Amino acid sequence: xxxxxxxxxxxxxxxxxxxxxxxxxxxxxxxxxxxxxxxxxxxxxxxxxxxxxxxxxxxxxxxxxxxxxxxxxxxxxxxxxxxxxxxxxxxxxxxxxxxxxxxxxxxxxxxxxxxxxxxxxxxxxxxxxxxxxxxxxxxxxxxxxxxxxxxxxxxxxxxxxxxxxxxxxxxxxxxxxxxxxxxxxxxxxxxxxxxxxxxxxxxxxxxxxxxxxxxxxxxxxxxxxxxxxxxxxxxxxxxxxxxxxxxxxxxxxxxxxxxxxxxxxxxxxxxxxxxxxxxxxxxxxxxxxx
Amino acid sequence: xxxxxxxxxxxxxxxxxxxxxxxxxxxxxxxxxxxxxxxxxxxxxxxxxxxxxxxxxxxxxxxxxxxxxxxxxxxxxxxxxxxxxxxxxxxxxxxxxxxxxxxxxxxxxxxxxxxxxxxxxxxxxxxxxxxxxxxxxxxxxxxxxxxxxxxxxxxxx
Numbered sequence: 305x306x307x308x309x310x311x312x313x314x315x316x317x318x319x320x321x322x323x324x325x326x327x328x329x330x331x332x333x334x335x336x337x338x339x340x341x342x343x344x345x346x347x348x349x350x351x352x353x354x355x356x357x358x359x360x361x362x363x364x365x366x367x368x369x370x371x372x373x374x375x376x377x378x379x380x381x382x383x384x385x386x387x388x389x390x391x392x393x394x395x396x397x398x399x400x401x402x403x404x405x406x407x408x409x410x411x412x413x414x415x416x417x418x419x420x421x422x423x424x425x426x427x428x429x430x431x432x433x434x435x436x437x438x439x440x441x442x443x444x445x446x447x448x449x450x451x452x453x454x455x456x457x458x459x460x461x462x463x464x465x466x467x468x469x470x471x472x473x474x475x476x477x478x479x480x481x482x483x484x485x486x487x488x489x490x491x492x493x494x495x496x497x498x499x500x501x502x503x504x505x506x507x508x509x510x511x512x513x514x515x516x517x518x519x520x521x522x523x524x525x526x527x528x529x530x531x532x533x534x535x536x537x538x539x540x541x542x543x544x545x546x547x548x549x550x551x552x553x554x555x556x557x558x559x560x561x562x563x564x565x566x567x568x569x570x571x572x573x574x575x576x577x578x579x580x581x582x583x584x585x586x587x588x589x590x591x592x593x594x
Numbered sequence: 595x596x597x598x599x600x601x602x603x604x605x606x607x608x609x610x611x612x613x614x615x616x617x618x619x620x621x622x623x624x625x626x627x628x629x630x631x632x633x634x635x636x637x638x639x640x641x642x643x644x645x646x647x648x649x650x651x652x653x654x655x656x657x658x659x660x661x662x663x664x665x666x667x668x669x670x671x672x673x674x675x676x677x678x679x680x681x682x683x684x685x686x687x688x689x690x691x692x693x694x695x696x697x698x699x700x701x702x703x704x705x706x707x708x709x710x711x712x713x714x715x716x717x718x719x720x721x722x723x724x725x726x727x728x729x730x731x732x733x734x735x736x737x738x739x740x741x742x743x744x745x746x747x748x749x750x751x
Contacts, residue, residue, distance in 0.1 A: 412744050417619065470745065541696060542602065542642065543621035543686075543727060548745040551621045552725035555693045567695045571648045578603060578642065578657065 306490035313490050316461045317498045323457060324403065326503045329354035330395050334504050337392045347391060348383045360398035361391060368583070369430070393442045396505070397426075400449050408459040410466040412548040418456075421545020422449050427580045428535035429528075431573060436563060438527060447512045447532050454496030454513070462488065470548060480549030481517040493517055520558045530559035538573055544581075600625065603657040605639035605666050607673050611735040618729050620686030622699035624706055624722065625730040626663070627739045627751075628670055632679040636732040639666040643698060644705035659705035667713055682715060683751040685730035685741035687722035699723065719751035 306313050332350045336342045351358050365382040376382045404422045407415040429448030433441035473483040484491040497514035512529045515522040522529035541551050600606045600617040615638045617625035629636040646658035655661035687699035703722050721741035729742045742748035
């Protein structure tokens with residue numbers, strides 16, 4: 305746990321709302337979906353009031369993962385077909401894509417690399433969730449997508465402190481996120497969790513992002529923490545958006561056990577990640593022009 | 595100068611003097627670079643996994659060392675490349691410490707060398723192993739092959 309008196313942590317957390325505002329449309333959708341009795345029309349109306357967001361959600365609704373035989377052409381149709389939780393997650397996904405389409409100099413990550421890594425981890429997390437017959441694979445996708453969102457914040461607010469983190473890491477015998485913890489008193493997972501909490505996302509999302517490097521500390525039974533942990537490692541090993549920390553990560557034995565993963569599963573997963581990366585239209589639709 | 599990216603599970607060749615072939619983001623993947631100093635033909639293959647056994651009828655031979663390397667060498671010859679005057683270098687092949695399940699990097703290096711030996715070829719220089727992320731480049735004009743670890747200096751192989 306981060307010390308509650310950690311000055312830098314508190315300074316950064318207090319800046320999150322200003323630094324990473326959540327669009328009004330999404331705030332509204334999150335609030336509406338809290339009440340299960342909200343009429344679907346209200347959700348559709350809220351989404352339609354933001355044309356750009358509505359168009360992105362439609363694109364996501366038509367991705368092959370949902371497997372509709374006919375094109376989903378209107379937001380009302382999408383809301384009826386997918387239900388409001390999925391629509392909420394899609395709106396968040398579309399917003400996250402734009403937040404993550406950035407370069408992170410402190411982590412030696414160029415613009416494309418940060419996006420690719422987040423997107424690859426989202427795909428891999430969802431593959432693991434589907435393999436486990438997890439009930440809410442789309443939420444795990446969102447967790448994978450946002451797992452490193454704390455890096456975006458740290459990149460802007462802790463540039464100087466980061467030089468010390470890199471120096472510590474370069475001395476050796478330490479994983480990068482442990483170097484963050486040693487120097488800053490917290491890691492990018494904790495900042496990412498604070499972002500998700502400010503965005504009013506579910507406790508599962510907040511916890512999974514917080515513990516994606518140390519899933520054994522998450523609540524027993526939180527399988528998504530194990531999924532995102534392993535998805536992140538596999539995608540990093542494959543070099544997708546790999547950064548200054550290389551692939552020097554601690555693999556949690558507990559995660560391998562919880563998901564019952566064998567060596568051949570890892571290889572198959574790598575194959576599936578490559579297939580999805582080749583076939584998914586999202587990269588084309590959502591990357592900003594460089 | 596034009597940087598030509600060789601992405602995950604791709605292979606590319608060039609004989610254009612202003613080209614630099616580059617494989618970014620090598621984790622456990624291994625990039626093999628070949629350069630023929632007489633014809634100035636260079637190439638890179640970005641291999642992801644050692645064996646195609648897991649996908650028996652793969653549409654993606656370049657993903658695997660055992661199917662990708664023979665194909666790469668065949669294309670190299672078809673482009674006019676000469677084994678007698680070529681240099682072969684490797685970069686990448688990192689591994690996660692203390693977990694053999696994720697030790698794909700060293701398996702990739704071993705599998706590539708095994709395939710090369712079937713053509714009586716060997717590696718001239720390599721920058722492999724450890725846990726660092728790397729980038730490999732081939733400068734077609736200068737015939738220089740370089741490997742760089744993220745956040746540190748590059749070395750000529």
